[in-house]
Structures are given as structure tokens and as C-alpha cells.
Amino acid sequence: MAAAEKGQAALLQGLVVASYGRRCLVEATDATVLDCVTRGKRADLACGDRVSVARSGPGQAVIEAIAPRSTLLYRSDGYREKLIAANVTQIVIVVAPAPPFHEDLVNRCLVAAEHGGMSAVIALNKADLPESAAAMAGLELYRTLRYRVLALSAKHDVRPLRPLLERETSVLVGQSGMGKSTIINRLIPDAAARTGELSRALRSGRHTTSHARLYHLDAPGHIIDSPGMQEFGLHHLSVEEAAHAFVEFRRWLGECRFRDCRHLAEPDCAITAACDAGKISARRLESYRRLARELMRRD
Ligand SMILES: Nc1nc2c(ncn2[C@@H]2O[C@H](COP(=O)(O)OP(=O)(O)OP(=O)(O)O)[C@@H](O)[C@H]2O)c(=O)[nH]1
Ligand SMILES: [Mg+2]
Ligand SMILES: [Zn+2]
CATH class of the missing domain: 2.40.50.140 (Nucleic acid-binding proteins)
Incomplete structure (x- = not known):
């Protein structure tokens, strides 16, 4: 009753x-x-x-x-949390040669993926542009870290991305203007009509995405388009968690002189030593340090 x-x-x-x-x-x-x-x-x-x-x-x-979530991707600055997507298995970080992308943002997306238990792929879009060879060379670093890196052109051919999406729930993330929605429109014919309607309704020449949206692939799997971001706040992480999320640091963690080493300027730091020995990229270590300092200011 x-x-x-x-x-x-x-x-x-x-x-x-x-x-x-x-x-x-x-x-x-x-x-x-x-x-x-x-x-x-x-x-x-x-x-x-x-x-x-x-x-x-x-x-x-x-x-x-x-329902309880298997994963949750979100950003957090000092004041609030911004949920991006739930139950995704994979993050596709979309970058492009133009406008230029920020490596720190790529690293932070990777940190969020590692911390949240999602796999990560880096997709260099706009491979039709002449600057794409240089951008790809800059992304080689991530291949050495065993992330999948691929190039595609949403304008011409999204086929390189397709096999990676099957049987996954993926979310496209990245800066504004990298081409996330263009990729979606190519993958999902029905999506193009929907964004077209929206931009006609708003009569703005711009198509910038304001909310995340989930689409079904024609093969098993789902894909989520998300609004572009300039920053990726990770204030929900501790400094230790941040270091652990830099995958290449893991084998040295625990070997520093101080147990609570933050790998900034402490003496006998195993991470600094690994960087000096060429085992960890200076770009990645600097990126980690910017994040760690930000988290320490929060504390
Ligand atoms: N040359 C070239 N331009 C592209 C390609 N893909 C997208 N673009 C252009 O890049 C611009 C931005 O594309 P969007 O798909 O709106 O980018 P977005 O990442 O969804 O941007 P936000 O929604 O603001 O986050 C548009 O003018 C697209 O036409 C590509 O493969 N090659
Ligand atoms: Mg968009
Ligand atoms: Zn250290």
C-alpha cells in the first residue's frame, strides 16, 4: 500500500x-x-x-x-566542484596544433584519469594543418609513458579514433577550439543536426559547447562531448596522490630521503635524481611541481 x-x-x-x-x-x-x-x-x-x-x-x-558510480570525472578549484561525467571508462584528451594547447592541461587530464581509475588516450586533431608534425613530436613524450597517442582530422577522417571507442564509455576533454564537437559530429551523424539546430537557434556563429552531452555510437559504446576548459583544478587530490598520478614517478616513490618528500627542492629526492639522470622528463617534473605548489597553497 x-x-x-x-x-x-x-x-x-x-x-x-x-x-x-x-x-x-x-x-x-x-x-x-x-x-x-x-x-x-x-x-x-x-x-x-x-x-x-x-x-x-x-x-x-x-x-x-x-546508482553508485564506477567512476566520476570532475574538476575542483578552491571553491567548488564541477562534475564532468560519470561512469566513463576512458578519457580522450583532444589537442590540436592550433590554437596552441597547454601541456599542463594535458598532464592534469592524465592525473585525473589515473586518480579516477579511467584509461587515457591523447588525440591530436587537425592533422591536416601543417603545424601538426611539430605538435606530434611534442606528444612523443606521452608515448614513452605508454599512453596511446593518435592523430586524426575531424574535418577529413575520424577513423583512427573509432576502434578505440568500441565497448567504452569515453569522454572528450580539452581546451576550447580543439575540435571535440567536430569529432562527435563526424562520429554521430544525428549529433550534427542537433548542434546545427542549437547554433541556428542562438544565431551565434560560435559553436562552443556549454554542457556535456552523451551520444551512442553505432557500435557498442557511448561518447560524451564536454565543454572546453582552460584550467583543470585538482583540489580534491593530496600532494601524494598527485605524485602517484604521474605514472613514471611511481617506481621511485618511497626512495627519497624524507618520507614526506614532496619532490620540490628537498635534498636526496629520488624523483629529482631520476630527472637529473634523464629517466623522468624535466617538462613533466616541472608540471608536477606547479600542481604540487598549487595544492600546498590550498593547504
Ligand atoms: N583544420 C581543421 N579544423 C578543424 C578540425 N576539427 C575542427 N576544426 C575547427 O576547429 C574549430 C573548433 O571546433 P569545435 O569542434 O567547435 O571545438 P571544441 O573542442 O568542441 O570547442 P568547445 O566546444 O569550445 O570546447 C571549428 O572552427 C572547427 O571547424 C580539423 O580536423 N581540421
Ligand atoms: Mg564543443
Ligand atoms: Zn622526493
Whole structure:
């Protein structure tokens, strides 16, 4: 009786395909898309969340529960957290030769992937541009760290990326203007129509993405487009966790003179020694140190 009154029999399972604060679009298991609101002030849903919803009107529902997440990708600065995507298995970091990309941002995306238990791929888009050879040379470093690095041109051919997406839930992340949405439009024909509608509605020549959006691939797998970012705050990490997320540091961690070494300027630091010996790239160590100093200012 109580259960029937609460309408529990009518609960539907679904997948959050877009999230806008307290509102989100949920694709139910019967493929209908419902415009949903959360209860109370709850606004912590992310694209990719699995939810239970109760219908509240035609095409509308209320979120009743969020299933435990296997992964959660998010940023955090000193003040707030920004959820990017839930339940993704893989992060595709999209970079391009132009506009120039920031290596620190790539490193921070990799740190977030390592810390969050997701695999990471680096995709150099706009391979049709002449500057792409130099950009690819700069990315060789990541190959030596055993990350997958590939080149593609969303304008011409996204095939190099396809096999990596099958059976994964991937999220495209990176700076604005790298071509994430162009890649999505190439992969998902239906997506192009949707972004086209949006830009016609807004009558802005710009197509910059404002919210994450999940799409289904024609093969098994899902892909999430996300808004471009300039910074990737990692204030939810400790300095130790940050060091551990630089994969090539791991074999030396624990070998410094001081047990609480932060690998900045301490004497007999195994990480500094490994860098001096050419085993760790100075670019990566500097990037780690910028992150560590930022986290220490927070503390
Ligand atoms: N030459 C070239 N230009 C491209 C390619 N892919 C995308 N672009 C261009 O790059 C610009 C930005 O592309 P978007 O797909 O909107 O970039 P985005 O990463 O989604 O940007 P945000 O949504 O702001 O994060 C557009 O003018 C695209 O036409 C490519 O492979 N080659
Ligand atoms: Mg975009
Ligand atoms: Zn050290």
C-alpha cells in the first residue's frame, strides 16, 4: 500500500544524457528522453549517471535515485566542484596544433584519469594543418609513458579514433577550439543536426559547447562531448596522490630521503635524481611541481 502510494511501481531506469544543474535529460530504457528535475536542491548529477525516475507528466519525470558510480570525472578549484561525467571508462584528451594547447592541461587530464581509475588516450586533431608534425613530436613524450597517442582530422577522417571507442564509455576533454564537437559530429551523424539546430537557434556563429552531452555510437559504446576548459583544478587530490598520478614517478616513490618528500627542492629526492639522470622528463617534473605548489597553497 505504502509502496503503491509512492508510485514505486512506476519507477523507470534511465541514463543521464545531459545535465544542467537541477535539470537533466534522461534516456529511459525504452529510448524515450525525459526532461527531469531533481528533488530539493540536489544538483550533483553528471552526464553518464544511471538513475531511477518517476514520471511526473508527459515527457517529464523526477529523479528519485542515482546508482553508485564506477567512476566520476570532475574538476575542483578552491571553491567548488564541477562534475564532468560519470561512469566513463576512458578519457580522450583532444589537442590540436592550433590554437596552441597547454601541456599542463594535458598532464592534469592524465592525473585525473589515473586518480579516477579511467584509461587515457591523447588525440591530436587537425592533422591536416601543417603545424601538426611539430605538435606530434611534442606528444612523443606521452608515448614513452605508454599512453596511446593518435592523430586524426575531424574535418577529413575520424577513423583512427573509432576502434578505440568500441565497448567504452569515453569522454572528450580539452581546451576550447580543439575540435571535440567536430569529432562527435563526424562520429554521430544525428549529433550534427542537433548542434546545427542549437547554433541556428542562438544565431551565434560560435559553436562552443556549454554542457556535456552523451551520444551512442553505432557500435557498442557511448561518447560524451564536454565543454572546453582552460584550467583543470585538482583540489580534491593530496600532494601524494598527485605524485602517484604521474605514472613514471611511481617506481621511485618511497626512495627519497624524507618520507614526506614532496619532490620540490628537498635534498636526496629520488624523483629529482631520476630527472637529473634523464629517466623522468624535466617538462613533466616541472608540471608536477606547479600542481604540487598549487595544492600546498590550498593547504
Ligand atoms: N583544420 C581543421 N579544423 C578543424 C578540425 N576539427 C575542427 N576544426 C575547427 O576547429 C574549430 C573548433 O571546433 P569545435 O569542434 O567547435 O571545438 P571544441 O573542442 O568542441 O570547442 P568547445 O566546444 O569550445 O570546447 C571549428 O572552427 C572547427 O571547424 C580539423 O580536423 N581540421
Ligand atoms: Mg564543443
Ligand atoms: Zn622526493
